[in-house]
Amino acid sequence: MAALVATRFLFLVGDTLSIKKLPKISKAASFHKSAYILNRFGSTHGPLTLESLGFKNRDEPTAKLETNKVRPRVSTLQVIQGQVEEVKTKRVKVKPKAVAVENPIEIESAPFSAKSFSELGLPPLLIEALEREGFNVPTDIQSAAIPTIRNNRDVVIQSYTGSGKTLAYVLPILSEVGPLKGSGSPVDNKESGKKTDIEAVIIVPSRELGMQIVREIEKLLGPENKKFVQQLVGGANRSRQEEALRKNKPVIVVGTPGRIAEISAAGKLHTHGCRHLVLDEIDQLLSFNFREDMHRIVEHVGKKPSSGLAQNSETVVKKRVERQTIMVSATVPFAVVRAARSWGCEPMLVQAKKVSPLESISRTPEPVNLSPGPNPGSDLQQSDGVSESLPPSLKHYYCLSRMQHKVDTVRRCVHALNAKTVIVFMNHTRQLKDAVYKLQARGLVAEELHGDLGKLARSTILKKFKKGEIRVLVTNELSARGLDVSNCDLVVNVDLPTDSVHYAHRAGRTGRLGRKGSVVTICEESEVFVVRKLQRQLGVQFQSCEFVEGKLVIQEEK
């Protein structure tokens, strides 16, 4: 049966247009980008539907729910050649409010595919909140993820940085949980008079990302409903968090693994009835320092459905009793595939315009370690998971500079590209502080962001940077993951990233949501081989350049 399910999937990936716009990529990557494995039902039998993808999929009358049982959620959706056709339900007549558009952005290749969120079967109140916040068109990854998650499948969501993965999982959760949910959604414990349990837990690797996601959910909920979501991030006052849990009884919590595990172990966080567990930036959550906490969380939140033998889609959906596991990252190295298989139940891999069984992923090589020195198998073919994690509109450059001149090269790079919102990555905090001092001495408004700063200083600096009051933010890995500064137009690597996944997450801070973005890696002559490895591993072109008299000058490759 699993084989039947596996062969009933159509792999729709980027259309011709977006392929032309991609920077020159290697043959392997272009295959992945343009590969169509046609569904033997979909290609000749009219539109592709979730049903033809092997999902049980029809509107059911609102059934009386057994306590805490989760009815498989369904919606009727047609996906034709990667475009989302209108859902056959009554259209939501909502008078769109004029939304003041701050500095209109130049989107080189908007990643949008569906025409509106109502086509994805989201409830009217949520559609209204989206339109109030200026979200009118789902991105590709949202068009693919929202119906799949609403169809109650465990998923691994993979799409390049800045493509809208957060809303891709927040929206289906809000359509089931909290004040904006649909009429046919499962009854909340609260409404059924039951002790209120948390119904969605979102785990993130950093407090900044956690606070950013809470703000995004609060914006949709509106000021009167902010209490439905609660942050449980490390570094904040734990007793205040426990007090808020008791008082506000939120249905969604967003937190870092240590704090969530700590409050859960103290018996202050009740998640046994939780319906959704989200692991955002999951490849980072697999790192050693989170291991113990992640194990506790995955074992305690909701009840992982017994995966048992491979079943067909109906059996899997019927079998789920309490928890849906949603895993998210721009890169999906094999460690993530392994974790998804053990933490989820028959998870699907959801990418822009492509939904496929996770089993279909062949073992992609782990990212090549870029540190100098012999590296077995360093000529690995690129792992397409990483090349797909880069925003297609990004331009990648490298520039040679002696170590002691790197900071001045940053200054010349910022001026030559006339960049307004710049993130500079360095690996060591001491040099980072020194670089900020030198940039300020050269007249640039620069600030530092790293773990040695207190929580207030970090959020103040981040706010000023997002508002454009700081032009250059010099930081280390703390900000690489998930940080969303929509108008960041330049990323500079003063120190090299440790591997291609690391590079991809840094690079993804710019070029968000189809905007233009440049990534400049400043390296010494002896480090150029690392840039060549990155180029091979990522399947993108790095152009050699220098900054002369305020201009970017491209060097012909020797």
Ligand SMILES: Nc1ncnc2c1ncn2[C@@H]1O[C@H](COP(=O)(O)OP(=O)(O)OP(=O)(O)O)[C@@H](O)[C@H]1O
């Ligand atoms: N449908 C949409 N229409 C307009 N803007 C959107 C839409 N979806 C998301 N955005 C905006 O795009 C930006 C990037 O979204 P988000 O941070 O979710 O991307 P991401 O893929 O999670 O990035 P990363 O991989 O870095 O975490 C955010 O500012 C978000 O508000």
